[in-house]
Amino acid sequence: MKIVVLLSGIDSLIAKKKIEIDYPDAEIVSVYYDYGQPFKDNDLASLPDDVEVRKFDLAPDLYPGGVSDVNGRNMAAITLSCQWYQPDMIVCGFLYDEQGSYKDDDIIFCNLMGRILQRIYNKPIKVTSPFFEMRATKSEAIEWALCNGFTIDDLTRTVSCMFVEEVGHQCGTCFKCFTRYMAFLYNGIDVYKQYQNHPFSKAENLNNVFDRVSNSDYIYTEAMRYFLKLSDEYDVAFALSSRSINNYLKK
Ligand SMILES: [Zn+2]
Known part of the structure; x- marks a missing residue:
């Protein structure tokens, strides 16, 4: 069995490990697609050495401001992977809590794509995203990784920032830095020391935390409980509205 893993960052790195455990006898190829994203050097510096790098072009005006997560890139990468590797399975790092930004980042897309590929290549080609299928969030994927052989360093070495000025730098305040921080x-x-700015220094991120904690979001509440080093009895929403965060940021 031949499996291609579309490797790009922390989510797909964890997905690859899951596939290695689930399919111990498979031939697994890791591929990174360079489609002109401004942070590719940062990605490549944090990925394993055995990843194969392939290129394709996307119209540059699709990502004004350097934001290169664009609709259709996953579809293009999967299509090219079939051409290059003739795999039986293609693995993506989609997560349950990050679906919907694009139309090619969820399990419905995976299933549809698999059906198209089966028609074209006349054999079953499964397109899958193991943690999406488990309905796992990024936080839960990281939790799984820490229980399955990853060290903290393996995971924190990865980068997710959309606005990279130089290799190794992560802005801290973009949506990807923020969600990674919370996870x-x-x-x-x-991981705040990895960032140029603390994720909570941006009002939008802090409001996101307020909203989710006040809506009893379990993941964010647990994250903030750690952040504020609270006991279980303490009211997290109250603590958030106090000066705790500001005090923390001044340290
Ligand atoms: Zn960032």
Whole structure:
């Protein structure tokens, strides 16, 4: 069995490990697609050495401001992977809590794509995303990874920032930096020192935290409980509205 993993960052790195465990006898190829994203050097510096790099072009005006997560890129990468590798399975790192930004980042897309590929290549080609199928969030994927052989360093070495100025730098405040920060916090790991700015220094991110904690979002509440080093009895929403965060940011 031949499996292609579309490797790009922390989510797909964890998905690859899951596939290695689930399919111990498979031939697994990791591929990174360079489609002109401004942060590709940062991605490549954090990925394993055995990843194969392939290129394709996307129209540059699709990502004004350097934001290169664009609709259709996953579909293009999967199509090219079939051409290059003739796999039986293609694995993506989609997560349940990050679906819907594009139309090619969820399990419905995976299933549809698999059916198209089967018609074209006249053999079953499964397109899958193991943690999406488990309905796992990024926080839960990281939790799984820490229980299945990843060290904290393996995971924190990855980068997710959309606005990279130089290799190794992560802005801290873009949506990807923020969600990554919260997912690590949930697992008791505070990665703020990796960021140029603290994720909570942006009002939009802090409001997101307020909204989700006040709506009893379990993941964010647990993350903030760690952040504020609260006891279980303490009211997280109250603590958020206090000066705790500001005090923390001044340290
Ligand atoms: Zn960022």
